[in-house]
Amino acid sequence: MNIHEYQAKQLLKQYGIAVPEGGIASSAEEASKVAETLGSGKYVIKAQVHTGGRGKAGGVKVASTSTEAAQAAKQIIGMTLVTNQTGSAGKIVRKVWVEKATDISRELYLAVVLDRAMQKYAIIASPMGGMDIEAVASSNPDRIFTTYVALGEPLWPFQTRKLLQGCQVNEQQVIAGTGIIQNLVRLAWEKEATLVEINPLAITREGNIIALDAKINFDDSALPRQPAVAALADPEQTDELELEAQKNGLNYVRLNGNVGTMVNGAGLAMATMDVIKMAGAEPANFLDVGGGASEERIAKGFEIVLSDKKVNAILFNVFGGILRCDVLALGIVAAAKKVKPKVPMIIRLEGTNVEEGRRILAKSGLNLEMANSMKEAAEKIAKVTAAQNR
Helix, strand or coil: CECCHHHHHHHHHHCCCCCCCEEEECCHHHHHHHHHHHCCCCEEEEECCCCCCCCCCCCEEEECCHHHHHHHHHHHCCCEECCCCCCCCCEECCCEEEEECCCEEEEEEEEEEEECCCCEEEEEEECCCCCCHHHHHHHCHHHCEEEEECCCCCCCHHHHHHHHHHCCCCHHHHHHHHHHHHHHHHHHHHHCEEEEEEEEEEEECCCCEEECCCEEEECHHHHHHCHHHHCCCCHHHCCHHHHHHHHCCCEEEECCCCEEEEECCHHHHHHHHHHHHHCCCCECEEEECCCCCCHHHHHHHHHHHHHCCCCCEEEEEEEECCCCHHHHHHHHHHHHHHHCCCCCEEEEEEECCHHHHHHHHHCCCCCEEEECCHHHHHHHHHHHHHHHHC
16 A cells, blocks of 8 residues: 655654655645745645655646745646656646755665565665666665565664665764654554655755655565554555455556456466566556455456456456356356446356356357467457457
8 A cells, every 4th residue: 555745754753754844735724834834945846646756747846935835736736646656647737745955965865675586675765866776776775775674583783774875975974864763664564564765865954864865665475463554555556456456455556558358366367467568468457356255246247347447358267266267157147247348258167166157148148258368368368459449
């Protein structure tokens, strides 16, 4: 789960990390009032959407007066912000964060990231803040410094010192930076975050360290244990079909292609998307109905896939184990009767009760075609979509 920048900064502040003074606004009038409470000087008005690259997309503006802050907020609120992360659809901005501008001397990068392979948190620092860390890794890999800490193990001072010395800060800033890193790790542990990122972490003209931007992602599986974190979710920033899927216990992610997919099992879903792309087509979604899905749940998944207007063909790829093939077939037929699909469907079934599942589908009268393997299914779906694009 993602949260907004202003929410992330509130969490950083709770953990003793300095952030600029500011306030949230949903209108130009509110933005003006926030600026007035911050006193004279310059202000930064920032779109609050779940994406990076806001500045390049016109979602960050600087103002010198409360009137200018209101004007900037009026330009940003209501706009559809399109970045590399949002895709062409973009995200609608409904509120802005207004904060006091900071007199910056240098910009650093600092993050605590869950490394699933090592089962530890990676603590990453770089003197090249303000840039995408991927760009730094590509152009200046020697300017990225990393150390690791496991849950329950101490983070030793020599680890943080090495990171901060790599960022070429003075001794006083090493001491202050050590406290920030320790608090970031504590935040990640206690809130079960997968990413806590500060970019940039600024050094002011006075030599102080302050978090100018913040991004925090949380483990969705941990949300039942973290009610305070779950309460930070913004439904308006979540795709409506993904929200509908969550309500029905389905794992669904909308993508940019036109081939709808419906699979039981996350690994099989990933493999299905791979073979679709290898065949020359593009998946429109990731949908895992789960190993023990009911007929009703399958029908709901089918409805959600078909609700994406870009979908012009569907590939079902199911290995019947806990989820029997005949149950899947009944779910497909039930959903088809309700939503009346007009797109062709390719279905690959294997496993428990496969023959019964195929019999049910054969008698359904639906516009479908069976496949005997994943490769065959992907090739058939690619052929169908290619023909539609001619």
